Amino acid sequence: MKPTRLLRAAVAVAVALALAVFAATPAVSDEIVLKDGKKIAGTIVGFENSMFRVETEFGYALVRKDKVATITITSGGEKAGKTQKAESKAASPPEVQPKADKPVEPAKPAEAAKPLAPPPPPVSHPLEEPLPASLAEHLEGTSYYSDTFHFVMYKPPGWKLHEEISREKVSAIVAMSDENDRTLLIVDRTVWSGAPDLKNDVVEAKIQHMVEGYTKISEAAIQVDGHAAIRRSFTGLLDGVEWHGVSARIAQENTVFGIVGLTSAESYQFEEAVFNKIIKSFHFLGPLSESERSTRQERTASE
Numbered sequence: 164m165k166p167t168r169l170l171r172a173a174v175a176v177a178v179a180l181a182l183a184v185f186a187a188t189p190a191v192s193d194e195i196v197l198k199d200g201k202k203i204a205g206t207i208v209g210f211e212n213s214m215f216r217v218e219t220e221f222g223y224a225l226v227r228k229d230k231v232a233t234i235t236i237t238s239g240g241e242k243a244g245k246t247q248k249a250e251s252k253a254a255s256p257p258e259v260q261p262k263a264d265k266p267v268e269p270a271k272p273a274e275a276a277k278p279l280a281p282p283p284p285p286v287s288h289p290l291e292e293p294l295p296a297s298l299a300e301h302l303e304g305t306s307y308y309s310d311t312f313h314f315v316m317y318k319p320p321g322w323k324l325h326e327e328i329s330r331e332k333v334s335a336i337v338a339m340s341d342e343n344d345r346t347l348l349i350v351d352r353t354v355w356s357g358a359p360d361l362k363n364d365v366v367e368a369k370i371q372h373m374v375e376g377y378t379k380i381s382e383a384a385i386q387v388d389g390h391a392a393i394r395r396s397f398t399g400l401l402d403g404v405e406w407h408g409v410s411a412r413i414a415q416e417n418t419v420f421g422i423v424g425l426t427s428a429e430s431y432q433f434e435e436a437v438f439n440k441i442i443k444s445f446h447f448l449g450p451l452s453e454s455e456r457s458t459r460q461e462r463t464a465s466e
Contacts, residue, residue, distance in 0.1 A: 193217070194235040195226055207236070287357030287417075294334055294352075300324075308448075309336055312352065314420070317444035319437055322348075336420075346426040346434050348441065353419045361393045361412050361419065374399030374406060374425070387413045388446045396435075398428075407431035409438040415447060 195203040195217065203226060205219035214225045215234075299310035307318040318339060325338040340347045353359070371377045380396045392413040399406055408425040422445065424438035 195231055196233045196235075197226070197230050198232045199230075207234075285357065287355050287360060289363070290354045290356055292354040294336065298336060300337060307337065307339070309350075312336060312420075313448040313450060315444075315446050315448060316350075316422075317441050319441075345430060346424070346437070348422070348424045348438070351421050351423075353421065355417045355419065357417060359414050359417060359419045361391060361414055371399075374401050374408075376400050385411070387411065387442060390414055390447075392442075394442065401425065407435075409435060409442075411442045411445075413445060420445075 193205060193207050195205075195207075195215065197203070203217055203219065203224060205217040205224070207215055208218050208223075209216035210228075213228050215228065215231070217224045217226055295311060301308050301310065302318065302324075305318050305320055306315050307324075308315045319341070321342055322339045323342070325340065335349045335351050338347065338349045377397060377399045380398060382393060382395045385392045385394050390413050392411055395410045397408050397410065399408070405428045406425050407428055408423060410424075411422045413420045413422070422438075422442055424434070424441070426434040426438075
């Protein structure tokens, strides 16, 4: 039987791929060593019925595979340098290497819960906080000092203070007017629960209790003593007479001080300049020391 591709494959399995080299190049001299030590020299020309067919110088010989210890195959006159051990059993299948376990990725840390947004601050609103029962104040030349609320402002010459003013219409820190009572100026305050809202109409609501037909003419944001303020001009009726006025609201922390000036329509052009001077002169003072308080108390008693 002539060697076939299937036959060569069987031989390759038996001799652990040694005959693959033999099939590619014509064999010159092979050596078979039997398990009992005997050697057979020749050329392997086939494999059938589990026996090698070897062509020797004496003829053909059949060698059982289970009797073979080793086979040495040479080609092209050179030793292949490779000795294969014939096993009685079929060649073992290639060893399957276990797959390396994939490295375990560390668990991603759980995202931290986003902090809840803080609740919005409460809406600030005016408080019903009455004035103290007694108010400390004094005059120094053309300056009016409120010792209770720690501010000073310009008092026009010849103007007088009204110790008592109707509390039914307005609650005032101080009220002053000219000699003829044709021009009136009032300072009050409003305490807020939080940051004050200067655009709130609390002051205007108080003015509307004083005058009828209140009408706002103008409004502007200004600075008074470094504090945010709003100035408004308006008109209205007081005791049936047309009056013109100017108001300013000055914020200090959670308190708004309101300055309201009223005068007749005939004298408004002149008195408006006086009102503006009083507003610009408004200045906050620090708390009095004990010596300053004692000195002013003595001065007030002597007066």
